[in-house]
Amino acid sequence: MEKIVATIITIGDELLIGQVIDTNSAWMAQELNKMGVPVIRRVAVGDSWEDIWNTLDEESKKASIILITGGLGPTADDITKPLLCKYFGGNMIMHQPTLDHVTHIFETILKRPMIDRNRKQAEVPDNCRVLKNEKGTAPGMLFEKDGKIFVSLPGVPHEMKGLMKQAVLPFIANHFQTTHIEHRTLLTYGIGESFLAERIANTEEALPAHIKLAYLPNYGLVRLRLTASGFNKEALQTEISSQFEALKKAVGPYLIADKDISMEQIVGNLLIDKNATVSTAESCTGGYIAHLLTKYPGSSVFYTGSIVSYSNDIKQEILQVPSEVIAQKGAVSEATVIEMAKQCLKLMKTDYSIAVSGIMGPDGGTEDKPVGTVWIAVADKKQVKTQRLQLRYDRERNITLTAMNALNFLRMLIVDNP
C-alpha cells in the first residue's frame, strides 16, 4: 500500500520578505501527524501566478495531500482563488450558502455594510467542494484530481484551524487509509545536546529502523522525541512504549517530564498537585514569567499575580524592598532578589515566590555587572534560594532564558522539598 503523505504550501509575499512568521504550518503538521499523515515538505511561495502554479505541479508529484494556506483575502494581492479555478479547469460561480454566511457576518457581527469585495468572497470555482468557514468570510475549497486532494484555506490562523478541525481532517480520515504514527517525547534540562547523546548512545543504537530519535534543543531544555510508523497500531504502541521506557532510564536525573509540555506547564502541574500557589516579582523579565504562567487555562488556581517592579521606586514602595539594600548592593544583586522574593511571598500570600533582577541589554552593563548578569531567587515559607546567571545573548533571548531558568529553579525547589 502506498504511504499517504502531505505537503503544505503557504502563499504570500509577506512570508518571503520575512514580515510575518509562519505559525500555521507547524500547527497543521502537528494535526496531520496525529492522524498518521506525515508532512514531507513545506514550501512558501510569493503572490506570483507562475510560482504558485509550478509549485502545485511539483508538490502534487510528491504527496497525495496538498494543503494550501493564504492568498484568499479580499484584496488585489490575493490571487489564489482564481488561480486554483483555472488550474483545475473550473468556472467561477456565486455560492449562495457562502453569500448568506458572509451577509450574516456583516449584518449581525461586524454591523457594517457589505461592499463588492466582500461579496466576491462568496465566489468559488464550480469544481470544488466548498468548506464553510465559521470564523470568517473566505471559505475553504477542496479539489480532487488524479486521486490526490488539494485544500485551500485562509491564512488567518484561527480561521484555518477551524476549517481544519471541522472539515479537512475528518475528510482526510475518511478518504485515505493512513499509516499510523506514534510519537513519544520527553524533556531534559541541565545537560547539553552532545553530552546527552553520549549518555544515551547505547539506547539510541538499539532502536529498530522504523523508530527514529530526534534531539530538539530549546532554551536550556532538550526534548527527545521518538517517532514510530507502521500499519499495526497496537504493535507500534507496545514497541514505542518499551523503547520510551528505556530512553527515560538512560536519561536518568536529567528527565523533567515524560510528555511534550512546556516548562511553565511542568511548574503549573507541580503546584496544582501540591495544591500550592506562586507569585512573582519581576524586574528584568518585565512580566514575561507572569505571562508564561497565565498562558494556559486554569492558571488562576495556582497563580495569584506579579509585581513587575521595573523601576527602583516600585521595588521600594510597592514591593517594600528596604531602600538601603538597593542603595548598598544595587538593584541587580543577591540581596535585592532575596528581599524581592520574601516580600512577594508575604504581600501576595502565596506558598512560593520567584524574583528576578538583571541586565538584559544591549545597554546598562557595568564592569562589575556586565550585560547578561541576572540574579534569581525562589522562596517558600522556610527558605530562599538564589542563583546567578551570566547570559551572553540578545535581549529577547536573555529574557526568555531568564524566565526558563527561574521556572526551573522553582521546579527544583518544589521537587527537592516534597
Added chain:
Amino acid sequence: MEKIVATIITIGDELLIGQVIDTNSAWMAQELNKMGVPVIRRVAVGDSWEDIWNTLDEESKKASIILITGGLGPTADDITKPLLCKYFGGNMIMHQPTLDHVTHIFETILKRPMIDRNRKQAEVPDNCRVLKNEKGTAPGMLFEKDGKIFVSLPGVPHEMKGLMKQAVLPFIANHFQTTHIEHRTLLTYGIGESFLAERIANTEEALPAHIKLAYLPNYGLVRLRLTASGFNKEALQTEISSQFEALKKAVGPYLIADKDISMEQIVGNLLIDKNATVSTAESCTGGYIAHLLTKYPGSSVFYTGSIVSYSNDIKQEILQVPSEVIAQKGAVSEATVIEMAKQCLKLMKTDYSIAVSGIMGPDGGTEDKPVGTVWIAVADKKQVKTQRLQLRYDRERNITLTAMNALNFLRMLIVDNP
C-alpha cells in the same frame, strides 16, 4: 542581466511534525531583501538523505543563492554535513582552526571536557569555504558550483544570525551584482482589510508595474507595504517615496505609523516624545502588556511597572480597589477597571495607566459576561476612559487582542490630548 534570487532550505524533522516554529527563515529573508536579493521560495524538509538531496537539485535550478539551515548538530540525526560533502564531491577533513575554536569554547566558556562528538564538529568537506561560528561549535560552510552559491548554517538562531552578518551577507554583496529593492510600510488601525482596499483603490490602481502593494492584517492592525525593485537605486527611492506619500494620504485618519514598527513601539515612542511614563494593572492579560512594553531596549525610560492582579485579593490588597466595588460589580466590570487604572496611576506615580480585566476562556464565562468579555481603562491625571470588548477567539488570541486594544486605547488618549 539575470536577476539574483535566493531560496532558503530548512532541514529538520522537528519542522515537519510541527514541534518548533521556524523563525530563522523570516529573519534571513529580511536581511536578504535589505540587500536587494529577493527570496523566491522557502522549503522545509526532514532529516532524510533523499529528500535533502532532491531539494538541493530542485532549488538550485530556481535560484543562484541557496541558503540551508539546520542539521549540523553533534547528534546522530544530523546528516547535512556528510550529505553536502558527498553532494559537492569532497572529502571530510579535520579543520584545525575550527578544532582550536571548539577546544577554546569547551575550555574557557563551557568549562567541560570535550568528547568525540564535539571534536567531529570541526570536520568539514575539503571543497568548502569554512565560515567561523563565533557563537557556537558548528561552523558554516560555503560551496560554489556552476556559478551558484550554497551556504549551510546551524539552525540555532543566534549562531545563524552571527554567521549571516559576519560572513554570508558580505560574501553575497561582493559576489553578485544585486537588484535594488525598496520597501515602505505603514500601519493602520481600526479599519478592516476590505474597507481599506476600497478606500485606497485609486492609489493602488495608479501604481506602476514594478511597485507592488501588499496587505498584512494582524490583530486589528493592517500593515500596507509597498515594494519596488530595479537597478537604479536613487530613481527607485524617489519613486517609491512619492507613491508612499500618496498612500499615506489615501489611508487618512487610519494611519498610526509610517514605518514598520509594533503597536508597543508606537506607544513607547509617543511616551518618550512627551517625556511621560506609564504603568499597568493587568488581570486577564497576566503580564503580557508589561512584557510587550519591556521587550525593547530603553523601555525603563517610560515604563515603571505593573501589578498583575490575577486574583481578587491582589486587586484589593495591593491595588487597593475597594472590595465593595468588586463585590457589587464583579472583577470584570467597568467600575473595577476604573478603580484599577486610578489606583495604578497613584501607586506607581506615572502620567498614564492601563488597566484590563476580562475572561479569556475557554472557561469562566457566565450568561451576563460570556468568555471574551473584557473591560479596558486608560487614565491620565485628568480622566479615565473605558472600553468594553467582546472577543470570540481562543485564549491566546484573546490575550493578544486585549493587549493590542489596550495599547491602542492608550495611544488614542495620548494623541487626543496633546
